[in-house]
Amino acid sequence: MxxxxxxxxxxxxxxxxxxxxxxxxxxxxxxxxxxxxxxxxxxxxxxxxxxxxxxxxxxxxxxxxxxxxxxxxxxxxxxxxxxxxxxxxxxAGSPQGSAPATLVSPDAATCGDCLAELFDPADRRFLHPFINCTNCGPRFTVVKDVPYDRPATTMAGFAMCGECEREYLDPEDRRFHAQPICCPDCGPTLRLLEAGGRSLPGDPIEEAAGLLRSGRVLAVKGLGGYHLAVGAADEDAVRTLRTRKHREEKPFAVVVPDLDAARGLCELDSEAEALLAGPRSPIVLLPRRPGAAVAEGVAPGHRRLGLMLPYTPVHHLLARAFAGPYVLTSGNLSDEPIAHQDGDALDRLGGLADGFLVHDRPIHVRGDDSVILPGRGRSIVVRRSRGYAPQPVMLSDPAPRHVLACGAELKHTFCVVRERQAFVSQHIGDLENYETMWSFIEGVEHFRRLFGITPRLVAHDLHPEYLSTKYALDTEGADLVAVQHHHAHIASCLADNQERGPVIGVAFDGLGYGDDDTLWGGELLVADLVDFTRTGRLSPVPLPGGTAAIRQPWRMAAAHLDSAYGGAPPQDLQVRSRNQGRWADVTALARSGTNAPLASSAGRLFDAVASILGLGDTAAYEGQAAIALEQSADPAEHAAYPAGLLDGDLVTIDSGDLVRAVVEDVRAGVSPAIISARFHHGLAAATADGCVRLRAATGLSTVALSGGVFQNQLFLAALAGRLESRGFRVLTHRRIPPNDGGISLGQAVVAAARDAADRC
Missing domain, CATH: 3.30.70.100 (Alpha-Beta Plaits)
Structure with a gap:
């Protein structure tokens, strides 16, 4: 030695x-x-x-x-x-047979070095649609197992050529041990197919761009699945895509070739630019410039556009060949999971797309694009998927046993936990059909294998009809933990901030099953990771027709008006005249209590106000009316409608005060923009008052904000600002969605915390 x-x-x-x-x-x-x-x-x-x-x-x-x-x-x-x-x-070589405990990188957008080579005529990978290196390219979507070596990926079937092997083995090369390494001589190949599956002649990229220019719908195989594309400035093509996809009004995302093109369509700040150009490359929701050169049908009635830069070489090549922005939306029919297997894509999308830009590198794990709403220090993760999953959330305390949390029904994710690592899945979709349920089941099995997890605790929602709950109840060999929906929301926010609580939790969303068998959705809780107490709420009103009231916000307007005015609302409101034919029946239904359960829902209150203001009597997608209400608000208006706190066992915010104030201004001819702003600030002020009352009773001065309503930036900023000005510390979501996409994390940490407490 x-x-x-x-x-x-x-x-x-x-x-x-x-x-x-x-x-x-x-x-x-x-x-x-x-x-x-x-x-x-x-x-x-x-x-x-x-x-x-x-x-x-x-x-x-x-x-x-x-x-x-x-x-x-x-x-x-x-x-x-x-x-x-x-x-x-x-x-050294990777040993076989060791229990997996490593982490898998999310997929990463094409890096600057690879982009320079992609468009360099002197480079041997010039225009190669699958260029990648150790700093970019496919990861999570191609990994089958760990350790992460080429044989454990979907690149296993592509034998490296001599030149790629030399780079792969050269420690000085940027592609040293880059598992998806390839080149035009040894990598996957790109083809353009007609809808029936026959290969079309010519350069695939140039011909695909030609389809877009001619107003056709193009299916494009990406990292985590197939997308549907049309020219973003082509109103007829956008209309065709909406008709075929059965997506009448929900906005589409738009790919722009670079930041300069993005600046031409939307207002960008440094935060937005960093998100767009970063390795995660999500869809970023940005203020739309007046006269932006995209079809109105891309995002009808919306002030924001969802922009995204190309994140694979194929998307870069298509953007350059098409020379304009193009729509890129999930390759599916509404409510189905994104197609990711080639044969399934041709079957399911054959009636939607006129051509298919495909390649022969298999996708092992499907993954939608992530969606981020920038917010000057309070950015909101609306959908967490490609580029983010499966990076774990690190917990403040280790879980004594492995946990599987089965999540909610809408915006579904699941979560598995080992020790301090919580792996929240990519966005799965709404668990309302067989295809999405099967995607959930396959995802659970993959995560269990990938991260070496054998669940001994299985957490689930209280709602007995959720498919995720039924899956949990059918699980054998594990202890079941039922977690109330809004407690899970607050626990998710705590875990997102590595906090344990207790805190005052404001959980505002659409609907969730309460522990008293009623429907909750506008809750003030005192909560930690183990337990909670319901200490406040919005005043409940009937939900006439049950789920029909979610699809038809005018029903919530009828219920709120009837409740606010003691059964005698004004007769001259336009929302009533627009729905005169069924108004009396729905009001009677609300009063009867039959198929009209009481609900303390903040989301349904937003729906009701939107309908009263004429912003939407029906909803083509979840949250549409509430989104319209936020986007209609005048940002210069800061006055707040007064709303009292009702006496009783719970701190109850009187939503009737807010509804009556809205109606008075409507009848006085005040503009919807002013009314919307005053409503937002009024609800924020009343919620802050409720938190002050709870601080006096509990001594708690930290407030956690969670639930789908907190995707509303106006309301989030109004409430957080009021709370902070009154001495509260405010916790908001940073890495996990505040909507039901974060429920699985909350369920998981509650189950782990209860398990740890039981062992003390």
């Missing part, structure tokens, strides 16, 4: 496979003249390094500080071991 040498064994855990971490370790060790090896296994990256104590100390520092862009180190441990006196540093 050489004098003065020391040796350490290092274990690195986190997102450290498939992101160039072993090449990083190898290059760093060679620069510091260390001996030893680095390798992947089921737990992450293992290292043995030998050299001077000073060089080993520098090695550990630089290991973390200079990590590759896509790496996320959660823990690093180093243990001294005897020196061996060996020479050289190598990359």
């Amino acid at each position: 050489s004098s003065g040498k020391a040796r350490i064994s290092v274990r690195v855990e986190g997102i450290v496979q498939g992101v160039g971490f072993r090449p990083h370790v190898h290059a760093l060790a060679r620069r510091l003249r260390l001996a030893g090896w680095v390798g992947n296994d089921g737990g992450g990256v293992f290292i043995e390094a030998e050299g001077s104590p000073e060089d080993l100390a520098r090695f550990q520092t630089d290991l973390c500080e200079q990590a590759p862009p896509l790496a996320a180190i959660h823990r690093m441990t180093a243990t001294p071991i005897p020196a061996r006196g060996e020479r050289g540093f190598r990359i």
Whole structure:
């Protein structure tokens, strides 16, 4: 053994496979003249390094500080071991059979280096639709198993050519151990098919762009599934897509080639630009410029456009060939999961698309595009999927046993937990049909295998008719934990902020099953991760017709007006005249209590006000009326309608005060924009008053805000500002959606916390 040498064994855990971490370790060790090896296994990256104590100390520092862009180190441990006196540093093979405990990187948008090569005529990957390196490209959607090596991905069937193999084995190359490495000689191939599946002649990209220019609908195979594309400025093509997809009004996302093009359509700040151009590359909801050159049918009636930059080489090539913005929306019919298998896509999308731009690299895991609403420090994750999943949420306390949380019904996700790591799935969809349910079941099995999890606790919602609840109840070999919907919302916000509580929780959403067998949705809770107490609510009103009232907001207007005016609302309101034929029947239904359950729903209150203002009597998609109400509000109006707190066992916000104030201004001819703003601020002021009353009773001064209503930036800012001005600390969601996409995380941490408490 050489004098003065020391040796350490290092274990690195986190997102450290498939992101160039072993090449990083190898290059760093060679620069510091260390001996030893680095390798992947089921737990992450293992290292043995030998050299001077000073060089080993520098090695550990630089290991973390200079990590590759896509790496996320959660823990690093180093243990001294005897020196061996060996020479050289190598990359070891991955051992087989170890229990998986590593993390898998989300898919990453094409990096700047690869883009430069893609459009460089002198580069051997010029215009190669599958160019990637250790800093970008497919990850989660192509991984079948861990350790993350090529044989465990859908690239296993593509044998590397000599030149790619040389790059793959060269520690100095950017593609050193890049598992999806390929080139035009050895990689996947791109084809353009007609709807029947026959290959079409010509260059696939140029011909596909020609289809878009001619107003056709194009199916495009992406990272996590198929999309449908049309020219974004072509009103007829957009209308055709809506008709075929059965998506009458919900906005479409638009791909723009670069930030300059994005600036031409929307107002961008530095936060928005960073989101658009970053490696996650989500859809970003941005203020639309007047006269933006897109068809009105792309986002009818909306002030915002959902913009996205190309995030795969195929999308970049198509954007350049088409030379304009194009719609890119999930390849499915409404309410179905996105198609991701080639044969299934041709079957399901054959009646929707005129051509298919396909390739032969299989997609193992489907994944929709993520959606972000920037918010000047309070950005909202509306949908968490590609680019974000399956990166874990790190918890404040370890779970004693493995947990599976089955999530809610709408905007469904599931969550699995091992120790301090909570893996929230990609967006699955609404669990209302066989196809989406099967996607959920397949996803659970994949996560269990990928992360080495055998659930001993299975958490679920209280609602007995949710398919996710039924799945949980059919699970064998695990203890079941029922978690109330709004408690899960607040627990999700706590976990998102690595907090334990207790806090005052404001859970405002559409509907959730209460622990008293009634419908909740406008709740003030005192909650921690273990339990909660319902301490306040919005005053409840009937839900006439049950789910019909969700699809027809005018029914909620009728119920709220009847309640606010004690059965004698004004006769001259236009919402009444527009729905005169059924108004009396719906009002009678609300009063009867038959098929009209009481609901304290904030979401349905927003619906009612929107309908009273003439912003929508029916809803083509969930939350449409409430969105219209927010977008109609005058941002310069800050006056608030007064709303009292009713006496009783619960702090009850009198929604009737707000409805009467709205009606008075409607009858006085005040503009809907002013009324909407005053309503938002009035509800925020009353909610803040309720929190002040609860602080006096409990001594708590932290408020957690969660639920789908907190996707409303106007209401979120109005309430958070009022709370902070009155001395509260306010917790909002940062990484997980406030809507039902975050329910599974809340269920999981409640189940784990109760399990830990039972063991004390």
